Amino acid sequence: MAKGMAMRVVFLSDIHANFPALCRALECAQRHRADRVICAGDIVGHGPHPTEVVRLLAEQKVEAILGNVDRKVLGLLEAPKKLRKRLEKKAHAPAAWAALALGDAERAWLAARPRELRLGVGEADVWVVHGSPLGDTDSIFPSITAQALIAKVGRLRPQLLVCGHSHIPFTRRIAGVRVVNCGSVGLPVDGDPRGALALCEFVGQGRVACRILRFAYPVEPVLADLRSRGATGVAADAYRIGTTTIAE
């Protein structure tokens, strides 16, 4: 970043093993001259490309935290003998498939990710979580009230709170905190099948300008790979029309 210029950070979340979408997201970040890319969890699970996604994030040195699905995948890997049986159970099948598909190097990279990130960008204090500060299965929706947000954040009041998990992107200023939900890169559920990410511009003195960006990606290769690789868990229409109830 040149001296005196605003720092641009792209936050993305819920890739869900969708490699073409991640490629387009990173291209979008590059096009907007992002200085850093940070992923707010749910890297694998449900999609057909867990290995490729992890390798690309590692290759691009993207900072990432774990989501609830990543945690579930890593949890399943602790009992590898039961993985094949888990594939037959609907509730565990997507995570079990991802666990089986991941190689050793990818597992190690994923296991080394933290649960949350606290960082200072410029003069702003940024808190990156997957669901909410309460946990990675809790969600922050656009309709959240100031009272509810204070209950979730507690005494810590960052300038910017970044989350994902709900797959519904938004940016709002609530109770003095800029809240950004990055939506989902690989499996949007807000009726727009395009992937979503958040571009935040840190202009100095703790001030942050945020906007949600949408990008199109080729859906048919994902569906073809879902079929050919036998990945389970998401209806094909979810990718085409951008609606499903995926958040766990």
Next chain:
Amino acid sequence: MEPGSVVGWFHLPPGIALTSLARPLRRAGYLADRCAISRYECLFLETQDGRLAKEGYRLSVRRTGHQPAWHLAGPDGESAAPFETQPAFRSLAPDEAGIPATARALAGNRLLFPLVHLRVFAQDASLQGPSASRFSVRVERFVATPPWARWPKGAWPHGLLTVRLLEGDPDAFLHFATYLRDRLGLSAGAGDACRVALHALGLPEPGVPVPPHLRVHLEEVLAVAARKVVGQQVLKMRANIRGALEDLDPEYLHDLRVATRRLRSALRLFADVVGPRRCDALRAELNWIGGLSGAVRDLDVFRLNLQGQAQRLAEAGAIAGLLAEELGRQRGPARDALVAALSSRRFASLMRRLEALATSPPPRGPRGAQGIPVAAAAPALIRKAQKRVLRLGRAIGPDSPAADLHRLRILFKRLRYACEFFSEAFLDPVSGADPLADYIRAMTRFQDCLGEHQDAVTAMARIQGLATEAVQRSVLAPERLLDLGALIQVQREIARDRRERLAKLWSRFDRRAVRKRLEALGGETRQNARAGDSSETAPA
């Protein structure tokens, strides 16, 4: 799946070399070793029906320096042998010296023809994948030309990346292919360099299956399916015109004639869907070209049959040679007429009209039969054709005239073509089972028997005609008339034998079980289509 057999092809945009690919791949964990560079010219060869390619082999004459060599690439690797043939050839017999034994065995008794000529600059390397996998990678930049044309000037326009899994799990190949497709933006290629070159030059590839965009599907309406069927046959006609014009192999003419016949049958079957007036006009033109090609082909078939029979009748060898000479004399004018027709503006216009029909958009608001899905329409069309066959077939007895048997043969052909037009649509998507396969097989046997009977009847008349002509021109000695009689007797015996076989073959075809299966076809497929629709829309 053997690791070596997992192969993928990708188009390479201009300006991309192996070195520029290696850098992004290294960052993703794929490490390339030193690359080997080669530069050569190669001429690919293939039989008329693409026997080598069907088994995954490519035979070529490759010239790296001054010395050309045979080169065979296939699932079991690559091999080379010295080239000892005359450099300029129109076709080669597979027993030609130096042709690798595998290619010789695959080609059988068919001639090998030059397909396409390539100048190639190739880079080869092997890649170590991040998950205990190894790939061989080949980047080819090439320029292509038809075997009869000169090399084009300018840049080498085609680029191809070939990836082969050498060691490791097929999943590793999928990961690598996904990386190349989505991260490096390389689109999947149609096939190897030979196929890419043929596509780019607009040349037909022998023996290739129906391209995906012309495959008939159950759920599409008849107006779309009819255009696809016409498109398939037009493609087959196009693939055989050059071979028939140059008289490279009798099979070119045979395939051209069969495609013409199928087109006529398709236009009759889909007349209500495509438009009766348009179909009638096209069928009249196809009749014209079918008649001319039939005249040459019938002489070829007769000559082949005669040679076979003369070998069995030692005393008739001389007369068979005389007849073959006479046939050759007749073939000349018939072939000249065919060549003139195939090179005429009338034929070019016919092909254009057929292609316009095949590529025309289906009507927006399909009416009547046009809007019925194939799943419902095809069984009805097949049943209609079957009813005609059964009506005539049941009326035929051991003493029926040959004309009735010929009529039955024509009806059988129409029924068989109707089944074949739709057979791919009825394939089971999971097991690949073809519910019409047994039915078509039973029909083919009966039809072949009828064909041999008809050939024998025609041959008798033709031998008599030839004999009369030869006697009038005093080129036949009177003592040879007995040999002619022996040949006619052979035809009569063949005709009698085929008539006797017919009853048995008919009983295999006209069975309640076969009819039931055909009746069930519509119901089952409609149910499957409905089940398929509901599973597509059901939430997971």
